[in-house]
Amino acid sequence: MKRIVIVPDGVGDWPLEELGGKTPLEAAKKPHLDELCYHSILGTLKTCPDGMYPGSDVCGLSLMGYDPKVGYSGRAPLEAANLGIVLKPGELAFRCNLVHEENGILTDYSADHISTEEADLLIQELQKRLGSDVISFHPGKMYRHILLYRRADDLAVQTDQPHDFQGNAYRQHWPRGKGAQLLIDLTERSKKILSAHPVNEARIKKGKKPANMIWLWGGGPAPKLESFQEKYGISGGVISAVDLLNGLGRYVGWEIINVPGATGYFDTDYQAKGRYAIDALRRLDLVFVHVEATDEAGHTGNVSEKVRAIENIDRHIVAPVVQHLKQEKDWRLFVAPDHYTPIVKKTHVAEPVPFIFAGSDVSQASQKSYTEANANVTRIKLEQGYALMARLVHGWPR
């Protein structure tokens, strides 16, 4: 039995004036998705448990077949995993942003989208000056880095995400709770070290904002996740350009399938993703294919890119994958975004997402195309996000 999951990140949306009252899913030309949906089960899935934020981590865990309420331990441990840092007991990972501050105001959570090369030098300097047996800095991409803290018992802190309070006085958002002063001290010390660094002097000369402070947030221990093989009895792999999802994949023991040309942006190589997915199916029982471009279009409020991303997914991933699966005797597939990223909101919304469930042993036919409205009117509503994966593995109950 071969199984595929296709995740158009953040594809769910609301009707838009620019599209004559249609959603991007309704406006896009996506014959393959619609054909698949017509002959399959269509319904909605609650990927985000009540009281949790609909991030790609929480909702991604649901799609991967895990209950976020049980397994989730913060975003940073998952991003760390994708840098090859798998946390041991007693260790905490924090997200370490390189940010720009001016007169006590956090003016840019990304330090002007600092390049990975520049950031690398800054993080190395921080490691040299502030690193110890207990603390270490690990470079990631652009403004997104990791701080590892090896005495978890020292800390029980709440932190604020810097993109939520950009433009405000950061001292009102200092970490709070046991050991918070430790993180505050590190942040204060980073200012002096970073401000004096040649990378930042060069940035200022070029008229760019210097990355003159770190911001530590989203800390946590290793997630409590049983391996996928143990939980579901089959092997799996993930194709994604997003660190977070690859990190999740590592924790559950999936193969991380690197696709050249997969960028996580509008220019991602869709055809390559489709090809690599099919290729990976030859050695794995399950492949999880994630496409970020639909979510990026939502975050930037770009209607035409969102429509185009859906059409590209349809043509270059759904079409070849479905064609390949139909040559297999036994197969199942589901298509579902992790969450809504409505164009008008430019951020994630926790709304049950539309899903298609198809397979060689699925005889129900929705006789509908794949849209939010069509999914909402079916009576098929899965209240547990992880239930869809369980059905993909074990079959749709008759």
Ligand SMILES: [Zn+2]
């Ligand atoms: Zn997003």
